[in-house]
Amino acid sequence: MINRLAERIKQLEAPVVVGLDPMPDYIPGFIIDKAFKEYGGNIEGICEAIWVYIKGIIDAVYDLVPAVKPQVAMYEQFGPEGLVIYKRVIEYAKSKGLIVIGDVKRGDIGSTSEAYATGHLGRIAIRGKEFKGFDEDFITVNPYLGSDGILPFINVCKKEGKGIFVLVKTSNPSSGEFQDQLTCGRPLYELVGEKVAEWGMLHMGEGYSYVGAVVGATYPEVGRILRSIMPRTFILVPGYGAQGGKAKDLKPYFNKDGLGAIVNSSRGIIAAYKLKAYEGFGEKAYADASRQAVLDMREDLKQAWM
């Protein structure tokens, strides 16, 4: 799957992942109106609205980008019904040829990580029958519990030809509180980066490992250092656009082959119709606004990788 990700990025000239994070106030009013009319002003109604909204985005961008990254929290906040939509989004995106990175940031002690790995990337066997949970292609994973919280994910990935992105340095303002703490004279995120490179050797693809890293766009100098610590690691880069990361700052995240990083934008694409630059599209054409925002982002990112 990491080989396919690299290949699709090259084909489309787009190291871009669209974050499918349906905050309720991104959803166009006409979609909510229709869903509430059909299903009622209840959980079913809002979940239907999320589905229609996100399906519209996928239909508008699937031929432009290699991957989408649904943020599970935005679905999970509606309870089990929201997770039904999360799963439907995964299935639909895959049916359109997209690679799906589930942004779930799971991580726990060994036996529990194994259950998360099974549910998101693998299959569970009970009395000779196999069941699948959410079946993403990649998921994001939290490293705070160390190797024995990570290895169960890698084991499942090896069986399934799938991958993970481990949080190394996140894009949020207070990410430094723990991640930047100096340990033996260098920040914790470097130590985590080294472990990611080491875990990566356990499951290598053709040029890159199936074990990737998350490094926020908001800390380009850190990106440069981590790129050199983790040469065969694909970096998932959140924080571009709405969170403040700029394309020209992303050069250090890429290798000389023009690969090695994939940049996420969520709000800047799925809620593009709310931005000044795209307001001409209007709410009804929200998906066209998203398509244009992807085209613009693809152009913009050429500064970083070309």
Added chain:
Amino acid sequence: MINRLAERIKQLEAPVVVGLDPMPDYIPGFIIDKAFKEYGGNIEGICEAIWVYIKGIIDAVYDLVPAVKPQVAMYEQFGPEGLVIYKRVIEYAKSKGLIVIGDVKRGDIGSTSEAYATGHLGRIAIRGKEFKGFDEDFITVNPYLGSDGILPFINVCKKEGKGIFVLVKTSNPSSGEFQDQLTCGRPLYELVGEKVAEWGMLHMGEGYSYVGAVVGATYPEVGRILRSIMPRTFILVPGYGAQGGKAKDLKPYFNKDGLGAIVNSSRGIIAAYKLKAYEGFGEKAYADASRQAVLDMREDLKQAWM
């Protein structure tokens, strides 16, 4: 809710939380047989089996312990249908008077943590209507992203009178890989502990804060240090029993008032019927075995807090 937790612990003389982690191979065969016969050998069947099994445990122990801790991964591995059961377990446990600690270990950047907080502890308002997701009383939270990943949880907790337990030092063998790294001469977990104490001041109950900590039973010396760094913090202690933690080692986790810690056991209680000590009960009386295991654990823990 933290006041109620402390009060119930005193009433029952049981600083005990029962971990409801239904690993498939814990479920008695006769329950799976019946569920597969009724619902088919499929996801519905296995989810029904989990529900029947866990309901049996709750019915057997609800009058002995203040709280239960369902581990969401064990439900999530079955996809949305598993999370329907997770929610049903929460509702049922609450209907029996139990406090529910959702072991979800969530944590992300601010806006995403907000969605998790809303979905697990709060309510979401859409066009003047309020919806609830999972509605646990407490959840566990991962601190790797720092304050702005934690504060959204505390904000929701303040509104709802609920709480969180932040991972500080986990019970697994490789927890030290990052958590023990020396930062300014002391381990990272001490720094996290200090932040937990600081965050705790934002939402205080009568004697203890609504912001608790997770500190594994497998590192008693660490427990002693963290107890002194976080005097008003309730400590959720995993790793007793099956993972190797012993009652006599847990004394330092408690304050002199006999409070301040609540000890989890999962496998040792819910799969007690599989242990040598309780095998006389047999599979059919698995819930009676669990009840006896709780009674024994309560006795055993008196060494720690009395």
